[in-house]
Amino acid sequence: MALARLAAASPYFGVQVVDDQTGRGVPLVELKLQNDVKYFTDSNGWAALNEPSLMGREVFVEVTSDGYEYPDKLVFGRGLLLRLSPGGRATVKIRRKMLAERLYRVTGEGIYRDTVLLGQKAPIRAPLLNGQVLGQDTATTALYQGKLFWIWGDTIGPDFWNFSVSGATSELPGRGGLDPGTGVDLHYFVEGKGRSKGMLRLPRPGLVWIEGLITVKDPAGRERLLATYTRQDGLKPPDECGVALFDDAKAQFESWVQMPCRKSHYSAHPFRHDGYWYLYPWLRVKEDWAAIQDPAQWEERKVQPPPKATRISCVVWNEYRRRWIMLLEKTGVVSYAEATAPEGPYGPAVEILRHEHYNFYNVVAHPYFDQEGGKVIYLEGTYTDSFSDAKQKTPRYNYNQVMYRLRLDDPRLQEAQR
Known part of the structure; x- marks a missing residue:
């Protein structure tokens, strides 16, 4: 009841972008209005829109995110029409194109900023700073x-x-x-x-x-x-x-x-x-x-050299695959390979996540986070405009750590490792 009253009194229109496969909120999704005002979803996938001049009106919201795609395309671009209202809410489903699932930002200010603005509960004890x-x-x-x-x-x-x-x-x-x-x-x-x-x-x-x-x-x-x-x-x-x-x-x-x-x-x-x-x-x-x-x-x-133009990020043992996993990086792109020994030789490198025009480096897997006997793994890296051709910096996310999750039983990954 208290949250309902807060939402009714709120000046914000809340948009939550969720993964259409998992239903989980997707961070780092850009929502752009027709006047070029941009919002970026927080680690719960929430964006708190505060546009007094547009409240009560139907507006087009363009939805873009590296590794994800909004399924519908209108004359204005990929996105949807939303009628904004103070305290209103909308859920937007987005399709994941890459193997890894973006989860949340680990470091930085305002990790759950929009969640807090919208009166929702944040999962960590320090959601803002x-x-x-x-x-x-x-x-x-x-x-x-x-x-x-x-x-x-x-x-x-x-x-x-x-x-x-x-x-x-x-x-x-x-x-x-x-x-x-x-x-x-x-x-x-x-x-x-x-x-x-x-x-x-x-x-x-x-x-x-x-x-x-x-x-x-x-x-x-x-x-x-x-x-x-x-x-x-x-x-x-x-x-x-x-x-x-x-x-x-x-x-x-x-x-x-x-x-x-x-x-x-x-x-x-x-x-x-x-x-x-x-x-x-x-x-x-x-x-x-x-x-x-x-x-x-x-x-x-002596180790097997990585594929051309890539860099070895990390190597960890995986119980589910009973093999060594190597993560490789190349300006914004992370790939996955396997071997029976840490020095290699490693099998084919399979792309698992991608950032267009942005960098994602020094990627590390966290084996102590493994779930389902190693079937599910977690990895993070530095999301930054450095050493990339980014035209602008992403507010709050830039120069911070972003966590991803990867299922090793994904048929697309399994097929490449045979």
Whole structure:
């Protein structure tokens, strides 16, 4: 009753765009009016339209979204006619063209902005602003002390930049955490005024980026969290490379071991296999406290090169397929391939999601989110105009992490892997 009264008094006309296969709200759908005013759906698929001059009128709303398509086409374009009214609601079904399903934005401001404006319930505890984060680049994660530990690169705030990486934790699904199909409740490490704090501050100037997170037992038998990192001047080759150790008491990383630098920074999503930590399929080290500190014990491996013009994003083991899964990226496009060994050779690469004229990079799969015995997997990446031919930035979504879901029993995916 209270929500009904709120809706009746609301100046907003609510449009929810849903996936016609799953019925779930679709984020990142553009709704454009004839006067070129644009709205973008939030992580519940809601858009709160506030157009006083058009209320009570029938208007054409063009519906567009990367990887999705509105089924009907009118003389104005793909979209529909809606009669706007304060407090009114409309549901719009959209057809998914790609294999992966877009779920929600993980980071940034206003993740559920329109949901809140329309008086609806948001699934996460901080639906509008968390850690004062407006934008975050590149996620890497690890299981540490029974929780999921998150690290991101450069972070944008309302009145600050954090170039010393940001961090957070979240509870695991089934252990107090949300179903990964619903969202992720992030608990940021913060400092003064509640802003996301620098997690690896170095005395020398430059951008600090953590490449990958690994855990190992120290000589006392305690689980410790380590991070490989680089310090560099923008996209130039790194000036410093090393391994950082997380100080639980201070809740921050400190430089621990210096390592020889490679030619460039390359984001990592490490995985365990046969007693080794693989930073990438081509670089591994024994899961041993002393070995990790010795650059001579980091072993280079020969791997199958990725298909032309693509980049390896991550490799994970999948229980359902009983194979290693590789995700590859190419400016806005993500593909999927399988192999019986992490180094390959990998089978045909199958496109699973696409962004037109926009980038989606440093993609990572989250095996601890797998469902139905690995039949359903989750992956996310950085949605950004950087290194793309985007003509404009998408408000709120730009330079943030977006989560997708993929069913590995999809016949289109199965057929390609035979």
